[in-house]
Amino acid sequence: MTQDTIAASHESPTAGPAARAVELTKVYGEGETAVTALDSVSVDFGRGRFTAIMGPSGSGKSTLMHVCAGLDSATSGKVYIGDVDLTVLKDNDLTRLRRDAVGFVFQAFNLVPTLSALENITLPMDIAGRKVDQEWVDSVIDTIGLRDRLRNRPSQLSGGQQQRVAAARALASRPQIIFADEPTGNLDSRAGAEVLSFLRRSVDDHGQTIVMVTHDPTAASYADHVLFLADGQIVDTMDNPTAEGVLDRMKGFDGKGRRS
């Protein structure tokens, strides 16, 4: 496996990848109880691309996302968002970077319960004290189709609506990259499809870069590119995936991935 085969290929001609990891290793614990979650992983996330990270439980896919997003620290190796090396940043700078350059969609508990849907969408900019780009936020809101629910609190929204608000929040600050951690994990298939098509559209219409962790082949089929992780290493990739193709590939490397 070479660097070339796993690099996302359709890079923007004017700049490097939106984010990348170089020989990234993450070890939890020490001594005999140490667990290697990521084993010298190198990967580029191309600009304007929708990348899905797949793999069985314990494969390290969530860890890869957390470290790349600046939510967790690396044991060794480098992580870049744009040209910024995350591994040398102090907490405050890392937090500002997350605030200004990264968008997040988590599996659940994405929203602050005391804030309205609209306030949740503009939260990162409000925290930063930055002026909200009203035109852009309006267009995002129109895309998620919840204009009539903007005054509602999260508890008054359905699970799918909450995830769409979370996705809108991630998009509203025009981040360099959005990380989504199992964004449809708690949703039924119809609500999940709504959220995924919204993410897809933001890539197609606005050139947004998205990295999504999922274990659902159907969700992965919305992406441009799929990375398959097992035992802390990237074991395979796939361009322009379909649900059937992903499922086949999963079955295919399932045995191969289990080397021990």
Added chain:
Amino acid sequence: MLRSAWRSLLHHKLRLVLSGVAIVLGVGFVVGTLIFTDTLNSTFTNLFSATTSDVVVTPNEDPAASGSGRASRNGPPLTLPADLLAQVQGVDGVAKAGGQVLADGVSIVGTDGTVLGTTGAPTFGSNWDDDQDLTPFRLTEGRGPAASGEVALDSVSAEKSGYVLGDSVSLVSPDGAMTATLVGVFRYGSSGNLAGATIAAFDTASAQQLLLGGRDEYTEIDAVASEGVSQEVLAAAVRAVIGDAATVRTGQEAADQAAADIASGLAFIDIFLLVFAGIALFVGSFIILNTFSMLVAQRSRELALLRALGATRGQIVRSLIAESFGVGLVGAVLGLGVGVAVAFGLQSLFAAIGAEIPTGGLVLLPRTIIVGLLIGVLVTVIAALAPALRASRIPPMAALRDDVAIPMRSLRLRAIAGGILLVLGLGAMTAGAMVGGGAGSQYVGVGVVAALIGAIVLSPAIAGPLVRILGFAFPRMFGTVGSLAVQNAERQPRRTAATASALMIGLALVSALTIFASSAKTSITQVIDRVVGADFLISSQTQRPFPDQVTATVATVPGVAAVSPVKIVPAEVEGQGAAVVGVDSSTFGEMVTLTFTSGSLAGLGTGGMLVDTATATGAGVGIGDPVTVRVTTGTADFTVTGLYDPAGAYSGYVVDAAALAEAGVETGASFLYVKAEPDADPTQLQEAMTAALVDYPTVQVLSQVQFREQITSSVDQLLLVMVMLLSLAILIAVLGIVNTLVLSVVERTREIGMLRAVGALRRQIRTMVVLEALVIAVYGAVIGLVLGVWFAVALQRTLIDQGIEVLDIPWLGLLLFLVLAGAVGVLAALWPAFRAGRLNVLEAISTE
């Protein structure tokens, strides 16, 4: 289930500590109060029951005398003739008997010139009896005084004054300054503790000369029974011989009587301190209630799981009650220890304001331990009962759902009940203010309690909107973090209200006391300005009357235009005990300006009497009515010639002192008014008078301003004591805020993690927690201040007749309280805020 309760206790150590501290402090204050008052009681009881004699003979009580014979400070002490001693000595069964001379009024001046016993404690002069069976004096150094010019001092006074054997001791007796050689030092009773009183002992003849005008008389006769004769038998035998010439009691009866007098005398300190202990406990119970509510809320899923697995409601309740029992017991046991520290603290507090309090030898009765443990456990269990019952209503299915909410009752019922109680309370205060007087203050008292409880009940219903109003500026000042803080405080109105209530009660009382003290000071100042025309006031540091020579001496000082002595004489007027004011009718008018409603000052020198309107109404006398004043030595008849408006301390019966002297009153002046010549320099004159009075060390010369300051500073001192006692409630309030914030940070771990993930800096999270505390504290403070002002205004209105004429609200001071309350909130938030800032983002997001 008990095992589960125990596990849960260990698991939540932090919460255990926080709610435990509230119990520890509450119990500690109650226990400390009990220890303190028990110690006080035992010291005083020991002091007055140290006599070991079997029979005590004392003069018959005269109704006109205030208090018992030997405690009477004004007027000559009641005495027994010497031949009565001979009679008692002759009674069959009496082994020996001795006469005691003990009276208040001999002050000891220390080697450095300071007067001992300026705190109002008695300064006794006594005779010396070498027979140890007949007196409580136990010689520790030297010998007993045997001749004129010799003196023995009690050990505490000897140490404080700095005299050693052979020194010439400077004393001030009712006749003036004198010296005597120190020949002995003695201990009083077994402990030697006199609780601030001093004793100077002389040979019997000298004591009689000093204290009883040279008559061969005694203030008490003590008899010891022969072998095999009981106290009762001996008392009967003595009574048979002397008849009703004097009061005969057994030694036991006298001791019991003394103990009972002391207990009732100290009861007010008891009640006073227990009120503060009650406030501390009441406030503490809110923290306990709050803590258990939150514990239950956080564990609702766990409890629901237990229910799903087959635990009955009863088991859930029992498990939580067992948990609270454990916390209560541990807290109460620790509280006992804290109580001892509190008792020490109270001792030093009282010592600091000049009240001499015995140190060491704290009395810890079994009753105190039982009360402390009971209170700690009961308060905790009762506070945990409501959350426990609520927890038992969690449906088992809740365990399987994501969001578990404990069923909350609507706030409407609370709003209505609390609102009604609050309005009734405020109404009662207002009614009391309009009625005024004693009945009025009762209304006010009931109203205060009702309004406080009403406000506490109502608080959760108004906390939300009020917090929003108070925090209106936060979003503008702090952005999103500010609005999140306000919303967090608003989110759990019950919790916010319960947290704020401790501060609310504390501030209501502190602000009311402060306003009241400030009104009292302003009123006193105004009354003195209006009434007192004298330029100087000469009084005794020991608050004893001083000899007439002082008056004569002051009158000779150049620059003094007039001196007017004022004598305060305990007497019986119209069947009631009263202090009659004897003045010099020729100069009184220059010194004091009374406002007459009818009559005038004119008749005072010719058998006239001035009465304030309130006293006159009470006694049913008017202009022209004859009034008889009965003193211990005789009677004097007067006619009411003037009715005046009472003004603070300037009230009561005023007559010419000469008329009282004719009735046998020998009391010296309690104070002198001095009018200066118009061209005299005030500073020089004051120095000249002080210099002229160098032989009277207990006497002080005060200018009108100094006199005023002396009174107002004593008001400040009392205020300080009360505020210090209330500061415990404030301390508990701080703990309550810490508690609530720590728990709410734990509860919102995931939310805080999410905020951090999307870009909130640690600093912003800390600001959010601090602002939440600030708005809760300010909310409590604002309600407390409003109640406090209302309370103080009502109280002042009811006490207008008692001299609190002016309402003076120190707005700046109240504003300072508000700022301090906010600071307290911020301070309490520091640690929880630090914890919140340090939350690991990833763990926070992935918390189950």
